[in-house]
Amino acid sequence: MLKQRVISALILVPLVVLSVLKLNTAGFALLTAFAVTLAAWEWGPLIPLNSVAMRVAYLVSTVVLLAAAWYVADSEIVVNAVLWLAMGWWLFALFWITQPVLGSTENLTHSVAKAVLGVGLMVSTWLALVVLHSRPDQGPHWVLYVLVLVWVADSGAFFAGRQWGRNKLAPRVSPGKTWEGVFGALVACSVFAFGYARFIDLRGAVLASFVLVCLVTVLFSIAGDLLESLLKRQHGVKDSGTLIPGHGGILDRIDSLLAAAPVFLFGLRWIEL
Template sequence: MLKLRIITALCLVPLVLAALFLLPFNYFALFAGAIFLLASIEWGNFIDKDRAFITMLAMGLVLYGLMGILPLEGLWTESTSLDTLAAGMEPRLSYLYMVAGAWWVVALGLVLTFPRSASWWRGNAAMQSAFAFLTLVPFYWAMMTLRGFQYQENPHFGAWLLLFVMGLVWAADTGAYFVGRAVGKRKLCPNVSPGKTVEGMLGGVASATVLALIVTFSIDLPSQQTIVVLIASIVAVLASVLGDLTESMFKREAGLKDSGNILPGHGGIMDRIDSLTAALPVFVLVVWLLS
């Protein structure tokens, strides 16, 4: 199994990097849209396996409809300043991120009180579909917001920014794994994910913080922007843990070990992006609030 996971990862990393740095913005939007639709199918399995395709179709229509309200071209900016990323954000888009932030606060409550919390959404397809919307739609727009940042002036600037946030999550996952295996004792959320420990989470946050410090100081950001990026990074990493736990909660309630089987050795798309669904919109939200 470990060998299969490594082989799949070695195939995925070049694919992700190629999509980030080689695809023009509009084609990257299609690539991100494909991820969104595949994740929607898997979320449909959490609700009703027999109607997973209907969930994907509904989510696709919602995404397409929102593109008429929040055109992707409006995400582009010509400045390299993170202050401009916040100040220049389309107002309706900022509302989307505030809703996303509120959702992750609610999700925290659901996770902490699981399985009692499941009693009021178990078997409620409409509510679970709303959870899918609140998780996946802001995730998609956060990808596009970061990837499209300063695109007209430097097409790769946003790619590096998006890769930075993704790298924070990967660093946190790696740090949590090794620290958890070495010294993990206290269970973080045993009713949802018995394998995760408090020590592992702290190790992951520490690993991601080190990465954020290295990156921010190596590119010599102004002191105020450095503080904003560091705070946003730490909050995003904490949110990534919540994203992982939230998906684990829905899988556990649905009786699933993995969200799918599209990625050999890894499970489904949601199993790979669960942390990012929270980290990306939360990072953008914190930058917007602090800038």
């Protein structure tokens, strides 16, 4: 399993970096739309949608909304509205993680709520990444930054949790995660964010605000991971899919990014950076 994870990472990471830096915004939007569509397909069983026809319909609905989002991606009013909605969704997700029994029974109300939540998270994440990529001030580098920020957080949490982890973060949702892992992620990302801020010559209050935005982004990225873990636990599955050897499905790889991308963009706009 570890060998498969390493091989997959060695292949995927360079491809992701090259795609972010070399594709124009339209090409990047198309590629990320494909990834989000695959993630929506994997979200289907977590709703749960038990028939192929229903999963296809859900996938088509997601594609239609992504296409609609592309046509309004240059509207500040629409983008800001989507970001505010995403913040609301993730605040609810934080509450949901503390109440894991909520939504555990399979009924129409819970299925509709999970379906709407899934589409909202997919579209808002895609839109945030596209808007970041289209920024005139080195947009692709901002996308790469938020990706690396999530990777640094994952690595910091893994090593700190493995070395010092004692106190469970959310034992009924993801027993392996600890508060020590959270602190490790925050420390690692504080160093990374400060270093990047100095690299792009941020100073004073702007630098402090930027680091704070990054730390809030990391906290929400952890919530994204926990949210997917909660849904998988409620429906008795270990991975969202099998597309990536050793890593599970697309959704297993972007669960943290589902929260990180819109929160990061929201934060940059909030501090007017």
